[in-house]
Amino acid sequence: MELGLKDKVVLITGSAKxxxxxxxxxxxxxxxxxxxxxxxxxxxxxxxxxxxxAGTKTYGxxxxxxxxxxxxxxxxxxxxxxxxxxxxxxxxxxQRRFPLExxxxxEFKRVIDVDLIGSFIVSKAVAKYMIPRHAxxxxxxxxxNAELVRKDISPYCAAKGALKQLTKSMAEEWGKYxxxxxxxxxxxxxxxxxxxxxxxxxxxxxxxxxxxxKEWGKVEHIANAVVYLASDAAYYIxxxxxxxxxxxxxxxxxxxxxxxxxx
Numbered sequence: 085m086e087l088g089l090k091d092k093v094v095l096i097t098g099s100a101k102x103x104x105x106x107x108x109x110x111x112x113x114x115x116x117x118x119x120x121x122x123x124x125x126x127x128x129x130x131x132x133x134x135x136x137x138a139g140t141k142t143y144g145x146x147x148x149x150x151x152x153x154x155x156x157x158x159x160x161x162x163x164x165x166x167x168x169x170x171x172x173x174x175x176x177x178x179q180r181r182f183p184l185e186x187x188x189x190x191e192f193k194r195v196i197d198v199d200l201i202g203s204f205i206v207s208k209a210v211a212k213y214m215i216p217r218h219a220x221x222x223x224x225x226x227x228x229n230a231e232l233v234r235k236d237i238s239p240y241c242a243a244k245g246a247l248k249q250l251t252k253s254m255a256e257e258w259g260k261y262x263x264x265x266x267x268x269x270x271x272x273x274x275x276x277x278x279x280x281x282x283x284x285x286x287x288x289x290x291x292x293x294x295x296x297x298k299e300w301g302k303v304e305h306i307a308n309a310v311v312y313l314a315s316d317a318a319y320y321i322x323x324x325x326x327x328x329x330x331x332x333x334x335x336x337x338x339x340x341x342x343x344x345x346x347x
Contacts, residue, residue, distance in 0.1 A: 092171060093169050099121060099131070152209075163213050172210045174203035174223070178194065178198040180239065195243055207265075220264075229241045266321060268325075270328055270329070295331060
């Protein structure tokens, strides 16, 4: 199957480490030109060097996705210095945990700004270049929490649910310009940032019990879905949310409210 990603410029936000970096690896395997972004400038520089040393043409641009002026300037530079952005992956995200009745307003707003509004800002800036070319792929990273919620992460759930709907708006309004927009929602993925969860036996067992495939997902499972949706193979797919959750939503399980299972 021809994916059509060789030499295509792919911009991935929040990609200095974690799932974003793994998504970059998957695009590198397809011969894409990588444009990595993060607010962690030092880590970003190291990641860019790592990819270039491995033979992948890679560029790094450190900017805050919630700063519209900085985003607009960075996207213009990428178009001029690297080439036309063919694929945008909105991956950058933020998590904060407080009971809903105690959630500080500034923290609530910050999560919404990064997890929802930042994706809007970057997509808007990139789409202005994609529209005249009548071509482009946008993939937004949402979450299982776009559909199902857990306690103490209310703004995250709200932002990811809204991003799912924003994805549909992008598909509706930009489809006439040859731009597709889809979302990938990770379920429980065994990453370093989730180590506090999967290293806890009770929580680990709960995830395995409640997932049809009886195991945590891997970061490459997310990356593979993203690459597919960004490729020529998925040309006629747009406005969709694909959940890489091991079948979590297909299974009516036990009671996740038990104190021992909270993470």
